[in-house]
Amino acid sequence: MTGKETNPFENFCTQISNVSQYIAEEHQKYLDILKHPQRIYQVSLPVIMDSGRMKIFTGYRVQHNDIRGPTKGGIRFHPRVNLDEVKALAAWMTMKTAILNLPYGGAKGGITVNPKELSMRELEVLSRRYSSGIAKFIGPEVDIPAPDVYTTPQIMAWMTDTYSMLAGRTITAAYTGKPMEFGGSHGRVEATARGLFLCTQYTCEKLKKPINGSVCAVQGYGNAGFNSARFMSEAGSKVIALSDSKGGIINRSGLNCQAVLEHKQSDENHSVVNFPDAETITNEELLELDVDILIPAALENVITSENASSIKASIIPEAANGPITPEADVILRENNKLIIPDILANAGGVAVSYYEWVQNRNGDHWSEEYVDQKLQRWMKAACEAVWGLKEKHRVDMRTAAGILAVNRIVNAYKVRGIWP
Numbered sequence: 001m002t003g004k005e006t007n008p009f010e011n012f013c014t015q016i017s018n019v020s021q022y023i024a025e026e027h028q029k030y031l032d033i034l035k036h037p038q039r040i041y042q043v044s045l046p047v048i049m050d051s052g053r054m055k056i057f058t059g060y061r062v063q064h065n066d067i068r069g070p071t072k073g074g075i076r077f078h079p080r081v082n083l084d085e086v087k088a089l090a091a092w093m094t095m096k097t098a099i100l101n102l103p104y105g106g107a108k109g110g111i112t113v114n115p116k117e118l119s120m121r122e123l124e125v126l127s128r129r130y131s132s133g134i135a136k137f138i139g140p141e142v143d144i145p146a147p148d149v150y151t152t153p154q155i156m157a158w159m160t161d162t163y164s165m166l167a168g169r170t171i172t173a174a175y176t177g178k179p180m181e182f183g184g185s186h187g188r189v190e191a192t193a194r195g196l197f198l199c200t201q202y203t204c205e206k207l208k209k210p211i212n213g214s215v216c217a218v219q220g221y222g223n224a225g226f227n228s229a230r231f232m233s234e235a236g237s238k239v240i241a242l243s244d245s246k247g248g249i250i251n252r253s254g255l256n257c258q259a260v261l262e263h264k265q266s267d268e269n270h271s272v273v274n275f276p277d278a279e280t281i282t283n284e285e286l287l288e289l290d291v292d293i294l295i296p297a298a299l300e301n302v303i304t305s306e307n308a309s310s311i312k313a314s315i316i317p318e319a320a321n322g323p324i325t326p327e328a329d330v331i332l333r334e335n336n337k338l339i340i341p342d343i344l345a346n347a348g349g350v351a352v353s354y355y356e357w358v359q360n361r362n363g364d365h366w367s368e369e370y371v372d373q374k375l376q377r378w379m380k381a382a383c384e385a386v387w388g389l390k391e392k393h394r395v396d397m398r399t400a401a402g403i404l405a406v407n408r409i410v411n412a413y414k415v416r417g418i419w420p
C-alpha cells in the first residue's frame with residue numbers, strides 16, 4: 001500500500017475521474033472545478049492550558065464548493081487531522097448534499113488535537129477559539145458547521161455561543177448538531193445511523209437478503225457506530241462484533257448494544273474492550289470477520305488493497321467517510337461485495353442538520369415523528385435515484401451516487417454560469 005493510496009483527497013479525485021465517462025463531454029470542465037476546493041482557511045489557536053503553559057493548535061475550514069448553496073459540513077477534533085483529510089471530507093460533503101438535493105454545497109473543518117488529553121476547560125477554550133477564528137468566514141447563509149469525530153452537541157453549543165457573542169445577537173442557525181436546549185432538532189443525534197439503516201434496508205430488499213437474521217459487525221462505537229448497531233439489532237440482525245480506538249470485542253451469540261454502550265461509558269478506559277461475556281479482537285480482525293454486513297463507522301482508509309481480498313461481508317454500508325480506498329473498491333467489486341457509499345449511506349446526518357437549520361431560521365420546532373418521516377422519505381428518494389442509475393449504467397453504487405451528485409452540481413453550474 002502506498003502513501004498515495006491513503007491520501008483521502010487524492011481518493012476523492014480518483015472517484016470523480018471514475019465518474020467522468022458517464023458525464024457529457026461538454027460538462028467535463030466542471031469535474032476539474034470539483035478537484036479544486038474553493039476556499040481554504042487555516043487558523044492558529046493559542047490556548048492557555050491548565051498548567052499555565054500556552055499551546056498552539058492548528059485548525060482548518062475548507063469550503064469545497066458552494067454552487068448549490070451555502071457550504072455545510074462537520075468539524076473533526078482528532079490528532080490525525082490534516083489539510084488533505086479536511087479537503088476530502090469537504091468534497092464528499094458537496095457530493096452528499098447534492099445526492100440529497102439539499103440547497104447546500106460542501107465544507108468541513110478540523111483541529112489537529114487529541115481531545116481526550118484536554119480538560120473540560122481546555123476543550124471549551126479551544127472550541128471557542130476555533131469558532132472565533134473562523135467566525136468571519138461562516139454564517140447561516142455562508143457556511144454552517146456541525147459535529148464530526150470527537151465533537152459533540154456541547155461543543156456545538158460553545159461554538160454557536162461564541163459566534164453569537166461576536167455578532168451581538170443569538171444566531172442559532174450558524175451551527176447544527178446543537179443540544180435540544182439550544183436550537184437542536186429532534187432526531188439529529190441518531191440521524192446519520194438512521195439514514196444508514198434506511199439505505200441498508202433498501203439495498204437488502206433489492207438484493208432479497210433480509211436484515212432480520214443477518215450477522216453484522218461494526219467498527220467504531222461513537223455516534224454513527226453505536227446507533228447503527230442499535231438500529232441493525234432492533235431490525236433482527238445479530239451484532240457479533242464491535243470496536244473503538246482501543247480495540248474490539250466479539251461474541252458469536254450476539255452482543256447487547258445498549259449494555260456495551262453503558263460499559264464503554266462507565267469503564268475507566270472509556271472503551272468497549274473488557275466488556276463481560278465477550279472475547280477481545282483487534283480492529284483489523286473485526287473487518288475480516290465472516291459476517292453478512294460490515295459497517296465501518298470510524299475513520300478513513302481502513303479497507304485498502306492490503307486487506308480488501310480478506311473481507312468476507314457481502315454488504316458494506318459506509319457510516320464513516322472514506323473507509324475504503326479506490327484500490328480496495330476494485331478488489332471488493334471483483335469479489336461481488338456491495339458497498340453502500342458514504343456519500344449516500346451517511347447522508348442522514350446532514351439531512352437532519354438541514355432540518356435543524358430550517359427550524360432555526362423559521363423559529364420553528366418540529367416533532368420527532370415529523371423529522372423521522374421526512375428523513376425516511378428523503379433517504380428513500382436518494383436510494384431510488386442512485387439505484388436507478390446503477391441499473392441504467394450497470395455500475396456499482398459508488399459510481400451511481402457519483403453520477404447523480406455530479407450531474408446535479410453540473411446543472412447548477414449550467415444555470416448560474418461561471419462568473420464573470
Ligand code: NAD
Nearest residue numbers: 149150192220221222223224244245298319320321346349
Ligand atoms: P464519534 O466521535 O462519535 O465516534 C468515533 C468512534 O470511532 C469512537 O468510538 C472512536 O473510539 C472510534 N475510533 C476512533 N479511531 C478509531 C480507530 N483507529 N479504530 C477504530 N475505531 C476508532 O464520531 P462519529 O460522529 O460517530 O463519526 C464516525 C464516522 O462517521 C466518521 O468517519 C464521520 O466522518 C462519519 N460521519 C459522522 C456523522 C455524524 O453526524 N456524526 C455524519 C456523517 C458521517
